[in-house]
Amino acid sequence: MTEFFADLVLILNSTFRTSAPLILAAFAGLFSERAGVVDIGLEGKMLFGAFAAGAAAATLGSPWAGLLAAMLASTVLALVHGFVVISQRGNQIVSGMAINIIAAGLAPTLANTWYHKGGQTPFLVDENRFAAITLPGADAVAEVPVIGALYADLLSGHHVITYLTIPLVIVLALVMYRTRFGLRLRAVGENPAAVDTAGLSVEGLRYQAVMITGLLCGAAGAALSTGLGNGFIRDMSAGQGYLALAALIFGRWRPFTTLGACLLFGFVSALQGRLQGVDLPVLGTIPTQFTMMLPYVLTVVILAGFAGQMVPPKASGVPYEKDH
Amino acid sequence: MRWVFPAFLMLLMCAVPGRTADFRAVVLYDLGGKFDTSFNEAAYTGAERFKAEFGIDYKDFEPTSETQYEQALKRFARRNYDLIIGVGLGYAVAIRNVAPLYPDRQFNTIDALVDLPNVRNVTFKEHEGSFLVGVAAGLATTSGRVGFIGGMEIPLIKRFEYGYRQGVDYVRSAVPVISNYVGSTAAAWNDPIKAAELARNQYARGVDVIFHAAGPSGLGVIQAAKDRKAYAIGVDSNQNGIAPGRVLTSMLKRVDVAVYNAMRDAYLGQWTPGHQVLGLAEGGVDYAVDANNDDILTEAMRAAMDAARAKIVAGDLVVADVEGGNLGK
Numbered sequence: 224m225t226e227f228f229a230d231l232v233l234i235l236n237s238t239f240r241t242s243a244p245l246i247l248a249a250f251a252g253l254f255s256e257r258a259g260v261v262d263i264g265l266e267g268k269m270l271f272g273a274f275a276a277g278a279a280a281a282t283l284g285s286p287w288a289g290l291l292a293a294m295l296a297s298t299v300l301a302l303v304h305g306f307v308v309i310s311q312r313g314n315q316i317v318s319g320m321a322i323n324i325i326a327a328g329l330a331p332t333l334a335n336t337w338y339h340k341g342g343q344t345p346f347l348v349d350e351n352r353f354a355a356i357t358l359p360g361a362d363a364v365a366e367v368p369v370i371g372a373l374y375a376d377l378l379s380g381h382h383v384i385t386y387l388t389i390p391l392v393i394v395l396a397l398v399m400y401r402t403r404f405g406l407r408l409r410a411v412g413e414n415p416a417a418v419d420t421a422g423l424s425v426e427g428l429r430y431q432a433v434m435i436t437g438l439l440c441g442a443a444g445a446a447l448s449t450g451l452g453n454g455f456i457r458d459m460s461a462g463q464g465y466l467a468l469a470a471l472i473f474g475r476w477r478p479f480t481t482l483g484a485c486l487l488f489g490f491v492s493a494l495q496g497r498l499q500g501v502d503l504p505v506l507g508t509i510p511t512q513f514t515m516m517l518p519y520v521l522t523v524v525i526l527a528g529f530a531g532q533m534v535p536p537k538a539s540g541v542p543y544e545k546d547h
Numbered sequence: 548m549r550w551v552f553p554a555f556l557m558l559l560m561c562a563v564p565g566r567t568a569d570f571r572a573v574v575l576y577d578l579g580g581k582f583d584t585s586f587n588e589a590a591y592t593g594a595e596r597f598k599a600e601f602g603i604d605y606k607d608f609e610p611t612s613e614t615q616y617e618q619a620l621k622r623f624a625r626r627n628y629d630l631i632i633g634v635g636l637g638y639a640v641a642i643r644n645v646a647p648l649y650p651d652r653q654f655n656t657i658d659a660l661v662d663l664p665n666v667r668n669v670t671f672k673e674h675e676g677s678f679l680v681g682v683a684a685g686l687a688t689t690s691g692r693v694g695f696i697g698g699m700e701i702p703l704i705k706r707f708e709y710g711y712r713q714g715v716d717y718v719r720s721a722v723p724v725i726s727n728y729v730g731s732t733a734a735a736w737n738d739p740i741k742a743a744e745l746a747r748n749q750y751a752r753g754v755d756v757i758f759h760a761a762g763p764s765g766l767g768v769i770q771a772a773k774d775r776k777a778y779a780i781g782v783d784s785n786q787n788g789i790a791p792g793r794v795l796t797s798m799l800k801r802v803d804v805a806v807y808n809a810m811r812d813a814y815l816g817q818w819t820p821g822h823q824v825l826g827l828a829e830g831g832v833d834y835a836v837d838a839n840n841d842d843i844l845t846e847a848m849r850a851a852m853d854a855a856r857a858k859i860v861a862g863d864l865v866v867a868d869v870e871g872g873n874l875g876k
Binding site for chain 1: 579580581582583584587588609611700726727728730731734737738739740741743744745747748751752763766767770773774789
């Protein structure tokens with residue numbers, strides 16, 4: 224029993240740590256899509272953010288510079304997407320995919336040109352990355368049964384972006400549902416013509432939404448290269464942007480269900496690592512390939528069967544054209 | 548004016564029979580990229596050594612996806628490259644497809660086996676080198692638990708794991724080895740976040756030494772070792788310097804030797820097709836000692852590793868390469 228509890232704490236700890244970038248990316252997608260702009264370029268923006276963070280942190284010697292650079296770089300990509308799909312009314316899927324391909328190629332190329340390390344940025348020394356923070360008193364209570372383990376092993380020892388994600392999620396949800404800006408944003412994703420009739424700029428609102436997406440994706444990328452990892456490595460986002468998109472759809476474009484979906488994906492991924500090589504009665508050792516499949520199987524099963532009807536924002540994916 | 552010296556040398560070489568005057572070689576890296584501080588970088592080191600010693604430049608190519616392998620091989624074969632080295636198992640199918648089309652070209656694989664008259668295959672006895680670092684891990688652990696993290700789950704990486712397990716068992720029986728793999732696709736080589744997560748999990752479960760065979764993903768394992776103040780063991784290239792004092796040692800896979808030999812042999816006209824297996828006896832695998840791990844890799848560990856090496860080279864100790872295989876001569 225105690226071992227089961229210790230294992231559970233470990234898995235939950237890993238869930239929190241690895242979910243943070245996923246949550247940031249999913250909320251990035253949330254803002255964009257609720258405003259009617261489909262964004263499958265989350266992956267690319269995250270990856271490019273990770274590269275910008277790794278490069279800036281290594282060159283300028285501060286993880287905060289890295290975070291800032293990541294948010295800026297990712298916002299630039301988001302604005303490119305915005306220009307194509309909002310101003311030029313281009314296809315949103317094509318543009319998003321183009322962003323992914325650009326980021327996957329450009330980041331290692333720039334890294335190679337600047338650092339000559341085969342598309343990686345230099346390893347970050349401890350001062351240049353977001354180190355794990357030990358919460359006050361964590362060492363003192365570590366020996367207390369149950370509570371000690373929960374506090375010291377579960378809540379303590381994450382990096383600053385993970386901790387900031389928690390209040391940020393609440394703030395973002397409030398902005399979306401309790402502010403005038405949020406109302407307008409949601410309206411622009413449901414019925415842009417009505418927003419236009421009310422005398423508000425559809426383009427302006429969508430640009431703002433896309434910029435928020437850029438900032439959040441950048442933070443997600445920085446969490447990868449300067450928080451969880453120590454430097455940028457090509458393709459290090461490893462499909463998390465797409466997973467975030469799945470979480471967003473599974474969460475039916477609502478903040479807290481999306482958050483739940485991200486945590487579920489994080490949990491399954493952590494569980495997957497723990498299940499490798501474990502001997503089960505009757506079944507024997509589960510093959511690694513099988514456990515690796517679990518997060519994806521879960522995604523498909525949830526999307527196909529259990530999640531009910533997914534109704535995206537009405538104007539999602541539709542460029543807005545004024546009738547003149 | 549950097550070309551003057553090589554050009555001058557080449558002029559000299561023209562006069563010497565048996566040497567190809569206009570020697571053109573190309574090194575094709577795999578997806579990890581040239582400076583992955585691991586497998587590909589070892590190949591680069593070997594090619595650079597050839598360049599430094601013979602003053603002859605070479606081309607290299609870094610693919611961005613597996614689909615480029617065959618295309619790149621054909622391109623360099625068409626452009627009359629004498630020696631084409633495909634670094635990594637991923638080139639096996641591509642070389643099998645391309646080599647018969649260009650029977651005059653010399654193809655050299657690393658880690659792959661392609662049985663064709665114009666292909667030289669170089670493989671390594673990774674299990675022997677892994678055995679040695681397993682010996683070190685078994686002696687270094689204070690918790691009595693050690694770990695292994697592989698990249699993509701393929702038989703080649705299983706060989707690292709199995710050799711390592713035997714090495715641990717050889718010095719200290721009943722030390723459990725906890726093993727994880729990052730993934731089952733090529734993406735597993737470039738996922739340091741996942742690898743670090745697996746490593747943190749192992750460390751939290753009482754492991755205090757982890758040997759990784761995961762290419763660039765393994766950097767995550769070394770980072771986790773640094774964060775937890777535990778030990779990691781590097782792979783392929785000397786990775787001791789990535790986190791000085793935290794990398795117990797590195798299992799060197801001398802891809803550099805294989806690449807250097809291929810280029811030298813081809814240049815001197817002594818290149819032969821066939822299969823070469825480089826083990827401890829041939830200097831194909833080794834462990835790394837430098838200033839970064841001089842303090843932590845104790846004399847006792849080195850002595851135990853060297854004793855095991857001597858036994859393996861002499862044939863008194865046979866390291867099995869796969870589970871249940873190759874034991875007993």
